[in-house]
Amino acid sequence: MPKAMLFDSSKCMACRGCQVACKQWWELPAVPTTNQGTYENPPDLSAETWNRIKFTEIGNNGTVRWLFTRQSCMHCTEAACVNVCPVYARSPHELGFVTIDQERCIGCGRCVEYCPFGVPKLGNYDVSPRIRVELGTPRTVTYNCQLCRDRVEDGLIPACAKTCPPGAIQFGERADLVEQGRARVNALKATYPKAYLYGENELGGLHVMFVLTDEPGVHGLPENPQVGTYPDFSANELPVWYIEAIDEGKLPVLPSLGPLPGLPATPPAQELGWGAAALWSWLGIGVVGIGAALGWAIRRRVAHGEEKPKTQED
Amino acid sequence: MTNHWNDIANSDCMMAIGSNPAENHPAAFGHITEAKERGAKLISVDPRFTRTSAKADIYAQMRSGTDIAFIGGMIKYVLDDMDKNPENYNIVYVTEYTNASFLINPDFQGAVDLDGTFSGYDSSQRSYDRTTWKYQYDESGIPKRDKTLTDPNCVFQLLKKHFARYDADICCNITGADKATYLDICRTYAATGKPGKSGTIMYAMGTTQHTNGTQMIRSYVILQLLLGNIGVAGGGINALRGESNVQGSTDMCLLAHILPGYLKQPINKDQTLEEHNNRVLTSYYTNNDDKSLNWWKNYPKYMASLIKAWYRDVTPSEGYQYLPKTTKPYNDYSWIGLFEAMYDGVIKGLMCWGQNPAVCGPNVNMERKALEKLDWLVAVDLWETETAAFWNRSDVNPADINTEVFLLPAAASYEKEGSVTNSGRWMQWRYKAVSPVGEAKADLEIINALVLKLKELYEQEGGPLAEAITKLTWDYGGSHPDVHMVAKEVNGRDLSTGKLLGSFGALKDDGTTISGNWLYCASYTEAGNMSARRNPDPGMFNIGLYPEWGWCWPVNRRIIYNRASVDLDGNPWDSEQPVIKWNPTKGESGGWDGDIPDGGAPPVNQGGYYAFIMQAEGHSRLFGALNDGPFPEHYEPWESPVENLLSGTQNDPAFKIWDSDMDHKGDPGRYPIVATTYRISEHWQAGQMTRNLPWLVELMPELFIELSEELAAEKGIVNGGRVIVETARGSVEGVAMVTKRFQPFKLNGRVVHEVGIPWHWGYTGLSTGDSANVLTPHVGDANTMIPEYKAFLCNVRKA
């Protein structure tokens, strides 16, 4: 049964224990910041910051509201990042979250560009001591919240949910949390007529849902995000067998070069041997490197020609 | 807290005034959230819109330092409404449990008669003679009462007369609150006056840190008593403590005027223990009414047991001789007084234990200067604090400073075993998780080594009053002290049997029992360490008493004054959320169910005592004697931009004003803007424990100053730019946070601005910046001398 997280903005008091708990669990470093005239910091998600609280101050004739909204991976069912990734580094987990296989990730940056929530961020392999050990070789990969997959698989709840003092972050069975979220929204409607359960249906259902006290746009969330508002990249994905062979150590890890087009759809014949395949790929990289650069440029042009999904920066 | 954190969840209405629990007590805010989920209302009253206000149902703006006007208007609203709709209030509670019906000396004159002061004021001494504030007694020495509450000299009528001036218009003109919102708060909070409803007031340093902070708390108490909110579940008057063990350290006498367990500090006049006991016993209202239990009459037992804990081998009377006696008024021994004495060169050495005065002291430039005059300073801390490094700050030349500084590295809380007592008086044992780093040692190790060395030196070399040290009983296991031995001594034992005592009821005044703190007697008994209990059973009536989770003073009573939660027959006012309930079928002659009641006697109607057993008269006090008056009266802060609208008495008439060459008062012409200081979630106190943690520095990297858009526009200041705040004491520079959350105050037709500054910064650590206390004045509360950190005058300009 899929799990999910329910963030209740009506209960969040912006203590940001969740921001720190996330960094503590993942051994993510602090980033240098300055005060920009707001409590909010760091100013955006990054390879070192996977979860943060946004502060929105709204004034109206002398009365004021201060909204606190989480920004972090929403673990979409229809996940743009999964669909655009050329190397299957991102995949839906049966427990409901979208995992990142950073050993597969080649840092091509497509997910960074097409996530409707602006979540994945590029960063070096040595962002945290923990991840450096896992990745080993110096390279650029993407980072974002993984819903504490390791903790959840061990029967714990994510670090942010564990630390949240007022219980603004709940973690559990998605079906239960949908119920809970609906009930909470109904209760809030008396005070906040626009209260809304964000993520119940958006993008096929998010695995991080928000109880909002106002319209999503007011909280800085895309209204009605859509699936597939990005180019169809299926043609220049690497075949699964190739990636699996890398996973199994039969082929060398790909450098951070972007997509490698043109490999056959089935593995090479056994008699050809993995050595030959490796040779082929490394020979190919020289050629493909140029091709990739070209492909990258073209893809960027295509991307910018298309209407991009709305992100909260817009 | 009269109640405790978990109990907040039982409340129907919570008013956060002088506190900001979302930011300063985030771990406990869950209880507030829980109450809200059950339908309770949260009211936030604060000069600026805070993270607590963001979660509140009603927010009212209030200029710093005007709590008594704000609450005074609410008291008037309730008193008026009681006349109109008595069925909405618990009149029996007011008549039977408070001193509303007590008659006061007819010579008493109040603020109405005397333009803001009370009878007995001596302006040359800035103090009161309280003779006219006494009760009238009958021939047998029992206070006279009028239970119809109509006698013009009864407390209730005096209260009405006093607060009649506090109408909503004048209160809003003083505080700057919006009138419609203010009346909404009056209505919403007054609704907790109905029997079965409860309201709680949560306050903290925003209340206490004023020249009349104690009186502000008195005003909350009066409101709560009129509404029958003391003693009930979800009610009470709840001080939100700012540190995990500040309640514990207060209980253990980290204050100048008390000994452990709130016993009184001996003064020079108390030459013998008997004299001391007599002075203390008669300093309370005398009372011959045998329906009043008057618990403090046991004082001599607690004092004798404390002295015996300290001086095991001598009689209590002899041990008393070794206790230091104060020769000066209390003011001189409190924080400001001590620093004035250092500044004057009177005090030569300072042990600074987990404290950082070079950041947190008021008028901190003066206090830093005072440190320069010391011969020696010992700083015991986790980091090299600003205090430990005061000689190396940017504006001094280290070569000019002769103070010898010793820095002793201390273990952090997770590096040692012991107990902490939280806001709700719960004592909870905690364990050592990791060993201290480097040479750091637990405080107990440090003090133990120090005392053993002092004993050795005094034994070898003698010296003045050497016996006070040489005769001191100090045996906690030798050079490596055992914290359990300390905890057992705090609990106390019977010296004849050697057994740990099960309750302070067993303490004696003849020197045969010891107890390091009578209030903690029952915490560590022959049955074990009660504070280490971890039974999550919420206990009877499902109000979250958790009777077997840790331990709570006194005698594990979770809600104090709980006798006021029942009627005279012992039936709870609130049948859904009772705290205690008389059960006639329990035991041989009936007994109480639920929490541990105040004193074990049956209900009042069955021969029991009055509800408030700690008060000599057995009733809680709507009229009670403090240094600055029997009723709270609004006065302007020492530095204020406006005249007192209520009387010709501008400031509290009884706080001490110091006059060293660094004690300057700001003039409203030059400094027209109100300033206040506060804490934020991301940093803690003087900042050493958070400004050294990169993750927290990332969240709040720099000192900032919050100000309204209107003030910023007037001064040409932009959000995120730099701003300078200046007072008569000094100036600080920080990032301007221009916000709608600060609105200009409209006071009697005039616009007054206020700015807010967190005080966590200093010059050591990862994140540095000016301390807001460069700005604050060296004046303090008339009763406690806690410094005025919350309301003073400044000017601001673009940096």
Ligand code: SF4
């Ligand atoms: S820990 Fe909870 S209350 Fe604190 S900021 Fe995060 S979600 Fe909000």
Ligand code: SF4
């Ligand atoms: S929020 Fe972005 S990164 Fe997270 S699953 Fe959705 S598309 Fe992928």
